[in-house]
Amino acid sequence: MLEVAGIRHSYQSQLVLDLPHWRADEGDQWLLHGPSGCGKSTLLHILGGLLTPSEGIVTLAGTELGTLRGAAGDRYRGRHIGIVFQQLHLIDAITVRQNLTLAQRFAGLPVDEARATEILTVLGLADKANAFPFALSHGQAQRVALARALINRPAVVLADEPTSNLDDENAARALALLRDQARAHGSALVIASHDGRIKDAFEKRLELPARREAAA
Amino acid sequence: MNALALAIAYLRRRPLNTALNLLLLAIGVGTIALLLLFTDQLQKRLQRDADGIDMVVGAKGSPMQLILSSIFHVDIPTGNVSLGNAQTLAANAMVREIIPLALGDSFRGYRIVGSEQNYPAHYRAELADGAWWQEPLEATIGATVSSEGGLVIGDIFAGAHGMASGGAQHAETPYRVVGVMAPTGTVLDRLILTSIESVWEVHAIHDEEADAHDDTEHIVESQSGSGGVLAHGDPDQEVTALLVKFRNPIAAAQLPRQINMQTPMQAALPGYEIARLMQLVGAGIDGFRAFAVVLVISAGLGIFAALYNALAQRRYDIAVMRALGATRGTILRQILLEGVLLAVVGAVLGLLLGHGTAALAGSWLRQEHQIHLVGLTWVHEEIWLIVMAVALGAVAALLPALQAYRIDISKVLARG
Ligand SMILES: Nc1ncnc2c1ncn2[C@@H]1O[C@H](COP(=O)(O)OP(=O)(O)OP(=O)(O)O)[C@@H](O)[C@H]1O
Numbered sequence: 001m002l003e004v005a006g007i008r009h010s011y012q013s014q015l016v017l018d019l020p021h022w023r024a025d026e027g028d029q030w031l032l033h034g035p036s037g038c039g040k041s042t043l044l045h046i047l048g049g050l051l052t053p054s055e056g057i058v059t060l061a062g063t064e065l066g067t068l069r070g071a072a073g074d075r076y077r078g079r080h081i082g083i084v085f086q087q088l089h090l091i092d093a094i095t096v097r098q099n100l101t102l103a104q105r106f107a108g109l110p111v112d113e114a115r116a117t118e119i120l121t122v123l124g125l126a127d128k129a130n131a132f133p134f135a136l137s138h139g140q141a142q143r144v145a146l147a148r149a150l151i152n153r154p155a156v157v158l159a160d161e162p163t164s165n166l167d168d169e170n171a172a173r174a175l176a177l178l179r180d181q182a183r184a185h186g187s188a189l190v191i192a193s194h195d196g197r198i199k200d201a202f203e204k205r206l207e208l209p210a211r212r213e214a215a216a
Numbered sequence: 217m218n219a220l221a222l223a224i225a226y227l228r229r230r231p232l233n234t235a236l237n238l239l240l241l242a243i244g245v246g247t248i249a250l251l252l253l254f255t256d257q258l259q260k261r262l263q264r265d266a267d268g269i270d271m272v273v274g275a276k277g278s279p280m281q282l283i284l285s286s287i288f289h290v291d292i293p294t295g296n297v298s299l300g301n302a303q304t305l306a307a308n309a310m311v312r313e314i315i316p317l318a319l320g321d322s323f324r325g326y327r328i329v330g331s332e333q334n335y336p337a338h339y340r341a342e343l344a345d346g347a348w349w350q351e352p353l354e355a356t357i358g359a360t361v362s363s364e365g366g367l368v369i370g371d372i373f374a375g376a377h378g379m380a381s382g383g384a385q386h387a388e389t390p391y392r393v394v395g396v397m398a399p400t401g402t403v404l405d406r407l408i409l410t411s412i413e414s415v416w417e418v419h420a421i422h423d424e425e426a427d428a429h430d431d432t433e434h435i436v437e438s439q440s441g442s443g444g445v446l447a448h449g450d451p452d453q454e455v456t457a458l459l460v461k462f463r464n465p466i467a468a469a470q471l472p473r474q475i476n477m478q479t480p481m482q483a484a485l486p487g488y489e490i491a492r493l494m495q496l497v498g499a500g501i502d503g504f505r506a507f508a509v510v511l512v513i514s515a516g517l518g519i520f521a522a523l524y525n526a527l528a529q530r531r532y533d534i535a536v537m538r539a540l541g542a543t544r545g546t547i548l549r550q551i552l553l554e555g556v557l558l559a560v561v562g563a564v565l566g567l568l569l570g571h572g573t574a575a576l577a578g579s580w581l582r583q584e585h586q587i588h589l590v591g592l593t594w595v596h597e598e599i600w601l602i603v604m605a606v607a608l609g610a611v612a613a614l615l616p617a618l619q620a621y622r623i624d625i626s627k628v629l630a631r632g
C-alpha cells in the first residue's frame with residue numbers, strides 16, 4: 001500500500017538516508033526507529049510527500065508520488081496522508097473547529113461540519129470546538145492535531161516523535177490514542193521515534209542505522 | 217473557513233497593527249475624497265452660476281473682484297458705473313442682452329439685488345409662491361432666503377447698508393416680500409431681488425434725507441416703461457454691474473478690450489477669471505493632496521511591513537497549510553488577499569470619512585460662507601480611489617506573498 005524503492009537522500013551532497021526497499025500494508029502500524037540524526041524525520045517527510053528524495057520512488061495506494069507535480073501533489077497529500085507534527089502546529093488564529101474544516105478545504109474536499117463534530121466528539125473535544133488553540137492544554141492540543149490528521153480519513157497517518165517531552169504515563173496515553181484512532185479510521189500508521197520506551201510496543205519496526213556525521 | 221474568513225482571522229490576530237494601517241489609509245483616502253468633492257462641487261457651482269454670461273462690466277478695479285461680486289455675490293463690488301455708459305454699451309451690435317445689477321444692501325446677510333426680470337429668467341427661476349416684483353419696494357426672494365432667512369410673503373423688512381448684516385438700516389424705505397422663487401441650485405437662491413429703481417429710491421432717501429421724496433416718486437414712475445433702465449433710465453443714474461451676453465463669439469475678442477481702453481468701465485470674462493480662481497484654489501489643494509498621498513504611501517508601507525513581519529511567525533502555519541494540501545498558489549492568494557482586504561477596508565472607511573467630513577463641513581460652510589458642499593454625492597474619480605487601494609494592497613503584499621510562495625515546507629517543519 002505504502003512502498004518505497006531505492007530511496008537515497010542527501011543534504012548538500014551528504015547522504016543521510018539509504019533505504020533500498022520497504023513497504024507497509026493497509027492498516028499496518030510501523031515504528032521508524034534509530035538514534036538521533038539517522039534520518040527518521042527525513043524519511044517521514046519523504047513518505048508524506050513534503051520532500052522529494054534525491055533518488056528512488058514512493059508509491060501510495062498505487063500512485064507514485066513523484067509523478068504528481070505541483071498542485072496535484074498537494075491535493076493528493078491533503079486527501080490521503082495525515083500528518084501529526086512533533087510541535088503540533090495548530091493554527092492559532094482560528095478555532096479548533098476551523099482548524100479541522102480548513103484541512104477539508106485544503107484537501108479539495110467539501111466542508112463537512114458534521115464530520116468535524118463527529119471526530120471532535122470521538123476525541124472528547126466537543127466542548128472545545130470553538131476554543132482557540134492557544135487556550136488548550138497540551139493533551140487537548142495533541143488530540144486536536146490528531147483529529148486534524150484524521151478528518152479526511154487518510155490512507156496513512158505519519159507522526160514524528162509523538163511521545164517526546166511527555167512523561168511515561170502521558171506518553172503511553174498519547175501513543176494508545178494514536179494507534180486506536182488510526183485503527184478505527186482504517187489508516188496505516190507510521191511513527192518516527194527515538195524514544196526507547198515505546199520500542200517494544202511495535203511488532204513492525206524499521207531500524208535505521210546511525211550515520212557518522214562527516215561520512216562522505 | 218473560506219479564504220476571506222481566514223484573512224480576517226489573521227488581521228484580527230494583530231489588531232493594533234491592523235487598526236493603525238486602516239486609520240492611516242482612511243485618513244489619506246478620506247482627504248483625497250474630500251478634495252475631490254470640494255473641487256468638483258466648487259467648479260460645478262461656479263460654472264452653473266456663470267453659465268451663459270459672456271462678460272461682466274463694472275467699475276474699474278480687480279476683474280476677479282468684479283466677477284466675484286456680481287456673478288457669485290461674494291466679495292464687495294468694485295464701485296458703480298453710470299447708466300449712460302451702460303446704455304451706450306447696450307446699443308452695441310455685438311451685445312445680445314444685458315442684465316443690469318444694482319448692489320449695495322443686504323438683509324440678514326442675504327444680498328439685495330436690484331435688477332430686471334431677465335435676471336431670474338437667465339437662471340430659469342420659477343415662482344414657488346406669490347409674484348415677481350412689480351411696484352416700487354417689492355421684493356421676490358430666493359428659496360434659501362425664505363427657508364433659512366425666515367422671510368415669507370407679506371413680510372416687511374428694511375435693507376441694511378453694506379453686504380454683511382449689521383450695517384446702517386434703511387428703515388424709512390422698507391421692502392415688502394411679494395414672491396418666493398423655487399430652488400434653482402444657483403446663487404439666486406440666496407438673493408433678494410427687487411427693481412433697480414427700488415435700490416435707487418432707498419439710496420436717494422438715504423443720501424438726501426427725508427426731503428427728497430418728490431424726486432424719488434419721479435424716478436420710481438420711470439420703471440414701468442418696457443425695456444427697463446437701459447432703455448428709459450436717467451443716464452446720470454448709476455448701476456453696479458452689467459452681465460453681458462454676446463451676439464457672436466467675435467465679441468469676446470473685441471468688446472472687452474474696447475471697453476477697458478475707451479470707457480471708464482471695466483470688462484471681465486467669467487470663464488477666464490474662474491479658471492484663474494480654480495488655479496489659485498488648486499495650488500492649495502495640491503498641497504493637501506501631496507499630504508494625503510504621503511499618508512496613503514505610508515499606509516502601503518505599513519501594510520507591507522505588517523505582512524512581512526508576520527511572515528516570520530507564520531512560516532509554520534504556511535508550511536502546515538501546505539502539508540494539509542494547500543497549493544503554493546493558494547498560499548500566494550491568501551497573503552495577497554490579506555493585503556488587498558486591508559487596503560479596501562481602509563479605502564472604504566476613507567470614503568466614508570471624506571463624505572462625512574464633507575457633509576459636516578458643508579453645513580458649517582453654508583452658514584458661515586456662501587460655499588455649498590454636500591457629502592451625499594459621488595465623484596466618478598472615487599472609483600479610482602478603490603482601484604488604487606486594491607493595487608496598493610496587492611503591491612504591498614506581493615513580496616511577502618512571494619516569500620510565502622517559496623517556503624520549503626520540509627525545511628520549515630524539520631526545524632519545528
Ligand atoms: N535541511 C537540512 N539541511 C542539511 N542537513 C539536514 C537538513 N535536515 C536534516 N539534515 C541532516 O540530516 C540528518 C538526518 O536528519 P533527520 O532530521 O532526518 O534525523 P532524525 O532521525 O529525525 O533525528 P532526530 O531523532 O534528532 O529527530 C541529520 O544529520 C541532519 O543534520
Ligand SMILES: [Mg+2]
Nearest residue numbers: 040041042160
Ligand atoms: Mg526527527
